[in-house]
Amino acid sequence: MIKQEAMEVISSTRIAKDTIEMVLNNSYISNKAVPGQFLHISVVGHTLRRPISIAAVNQAENTVTILFKIIGSGTEALANHQVGSSINVLGPSGNGFSIDELTKEDSVLLIGGGIGVPPLYYLGTVLKEQGVNVQAVLGFQSKEYVFYEEDFIALGDTLVVTNDGSYGHEGYVTDLVDELDEFDSYYSCGPAPMLQAVTKTFPNKKGFISFEERMGCGVGACFACVIETKDEAGYKKICQDGPVFAASEVSL
Ligand code: FES
Numbered sequence: 001m002i003k004q005e006a007m008e009v010i011s012s013t014r015i016a017k018d019t020i021e022m023v024l025n026n027s028y029i030s031n032k033a034v035p036g037q038f039l040h041i042s043v044v045g046h047t048l049r050r051p052i053s054i055a056a057v058n059q060a061e062n063t064v065t066i067l068f069k070i071i072g073s074g075t076e077a078l079a080n081h082q083v084g085s086s087i088n089v090l091g092p093s094g095n096g097f098s099i100d101e102l103t104k105e106d107s108v109l110l111i112g113g114g115i116g117v118p119p120l121y122y123l124g125t126v127l128k129e130q131g132v133n134v135q136a137v138l139g140f141q142s143k144e145y146v147f148y149e150e151d152f153i154a155l156g157d158t159l160v161v162t163n164d165g166s167y168g169h170e171g172y173v174t175d176l177v178d179e180l181d182e183f184d185s186y187y188s189c190g191p192a193p194m195l196q197a198v199t200k201t202f203p204n205k206k207g208f209i210s211f212e213e214r215m216g217c218g219v220g221a222c223f224a225c226v227i228e229t230k231d232e233a234g235y236k237k238i239c240q241d242g243p244v245f246a247a248s249e250v251s252l
Pocket of ligand 1: 217219221225226239
């Protein structure tokens with residue numbers, strides 16, 4: 001159940017260009033969150049909350065880690081929060097990745113682009129605990145934006161691609177298909193063009209995609225986050241029905 005909670009800032013670290021990793025303390029959120037869910041964060045001086053994915057959870061310490069990129073005054077204000085200050089959040093929000101059916105025999109591919117990488121890290125840690133075989137492809141604009149490479153390597157084989165070739169492979173996540181081991185299903189999060197390319201690259205694989213989306217209310221009331229689907233209704237709300245969808249159910 002989504003609740004409005006105060007979360008204390010435990011740490012705030014710039015881990016790549018314009019990219020902040022923030023650890024927040026709250027027992028309710030840390031005990032309820034599942035991979036793929038997000039926090040809808042209130043920012044001082046801004047009417048709309050900011051949806052930020054959960055990158056890690058430590059239930060023993062009641063902490064939740066989020067990562068966000070500074071792209072405007074809202075995220076700048078969020079980044080300015082000092083250790084010990086309090087952030088107002090709604091969460092845990094949305095529906096997470098479907099992983100209950102996975103077993104130790106399964107092999108999954110995680111495909112993340114930019115700020116779509118963090119929720120896949122949380123997912124990867126949970127899958128690893130379940131004994132699922134994990135490999136990852138992470139895409140970034142350039143070397144200065146790369147983060148969490150070592151963390152993903154600890155989970156399984158990991159490839160990094162940068163659009164300008166300044167680090168790892170050059171190009172896009174879908175350019176590395178020939179480098180991958182066989183896998184049963186994929187989980188992807190990133191900008192819509194990347195998700196479109198991913199679903200086209202693996203048309204016959206079972207896949208789940210998570211959308212980065214600007215939202216309004218974040219609780220299904222304003223229709224600001226609607227996405228076209230292939231079912232009878234023809235649409236779903238990313239904030240409430242997603243942000244994770246089966247790749248086969250949405251029209252990209
Ligand atoms: Fe308002 Fe999704 S953000 S319905």
